[in-house]
Amino acid sequence: MNVIDYRDAATFVQNADLMFWSGYRHISDLIKFAGRSPASHVSLVGRVNGDVYVIDTREWVGPSSVSWGETFEKSKAVVEVVRISAQMAAAAADYNLPWDSMCESDSKTDYHGRLSDWWNEQKRQVAWNAFKYTAQKTKYGWSALWRTALAHTPVLWRLVEVEFDDEKELVRAPYCSAFVAYMYRKYAGVDLVRRLADEDSEPGDLYHSPLLDVDVCRVAGGKYKGVWK
Numbered sequence: 231m232n233v234i235d236y237r238d239a240a241t242f243v244q245n246a247d248l249m250f251w252s253g254y255r256h257i258s259d260l261i262k263f264a265g266r267s268p269a270s271h272v273s274l275v276g277r278v279n280g281d282v283y284v285i286d287t288r289e290w291v292g293p294s295s296v297s298w299g300e301t302f303e304k305s306k307a308v309v310e311v312v313r314i315s316a317q318m319a320a321a322a323a324d325y326n327l328p329w330d331s332m333c334e335s336d337s338k339t340d341y342h343g344r345l346s347d348w349w350n351e352q353k354r355q356v357a358w359n360a361f362k363y364t365a366q367k368t369k370y371g372w373s374a375l376w377r378t379a380l381a382h383t384p385v386l387w388r389l390v391e392v393e394f395d396d397e398k399e400l401v402r403a404p405y406c407s408a409f410v411a412y413m414y415r416k417y418a419g420v421d422l423v424r425r426l427a428d429e430d431s432e433p434g435d436l437y438h439s440p441l442l443d444v445d446v447c448r449v450a451g452g453k454y455k456g457v458w459k
Contacts, residue, residue: 231445231447232447232448233447233449233450233456234447234448235449236298236299236302236449237299240298240299243275243449244277244313245275245353245356246275246276246354246356246357246360247274247275247313247446248272248273248275248311248312248410249309249310250311250437251307252308252310253270253271260379261433264382265434265437267437269433269434269437271433272406272407272433273285273410274356274413275357276295276357276360276361277357278361281298283295283298284297285364286409287364287371287405287406288406289375293367302449302451303451303452304452305452306451307450308448308449308450308456309448309449309451310448311448312444314441314443314444316342316345316346318441318443322421323352323418325345325348356417360409363409363413373403374408374429377390378430378432392427393426393430394427395427396415396421396425396426396427400429406433407432408431410431410436411423411428411435412429415428422436422441
């Protein structure tokens with residue numbers, strides 16, 4: 231994917247796009263190692279009246295929605311942005327247009343237009359409810375994070391029972407990837423990680439999800455000094 235300046239990327243990122251961050255602290259390295267991916271954190275994009283926000287839940291901060299410019303202006307990071315196509319989402323959510331609606335027109339454009347409208351509304355619901363969650367000022371999911379850390383610790387992993395029920399509701403405040411997985415399953419009807427409960431979904435699980443079939447771009451912060459390609 232091409233590296234694009236954050237001001238340019240703001241013009242075409244969409245509601246509920248996933249943003250994968252790769253940190254460089256020790257805890258970030260451990261998360262990447264455990265998840266076998268370059269991702270140590272994941273956020274959502276939210277758009278409101280033309281303004282763009284980064285929505286997530288972070289340690290020491292908790293759930294938050296921060297403007298796109300404030301997030302990237304002084305950042306050196308390069309963030310990978312991906313999304314789910316309407317066709318992939320429809321298959322994952324078992325979504326089908328009613329037969330009579332499909333028969334109203336022989337045009338494939340009409341069918342794909344309706345499909346696109348449906349998915350745009352689902353993504354709007356994901357972003358809107360993510361905004362609402364951040365407004366509740368709940369705590370960060372430290373207990374969930376430590377539980378996940380134990381699951382990766384030799385011997386101590388026996389103390390943790392990983393949940394595989396896709397429909398299981400959150401019983402603890404979530405960390406970043408659990409938050410994103412829950413929002414997608416709850417409000418878009420799309421389970422990003424099949425056969426794994428939302429609260430046990432790690433950044434690496436989302437990064438490797440086969441549903442993320444559209445590579446959007448790599449967003450460079452205002453202080454980025456690397457290669458543009």
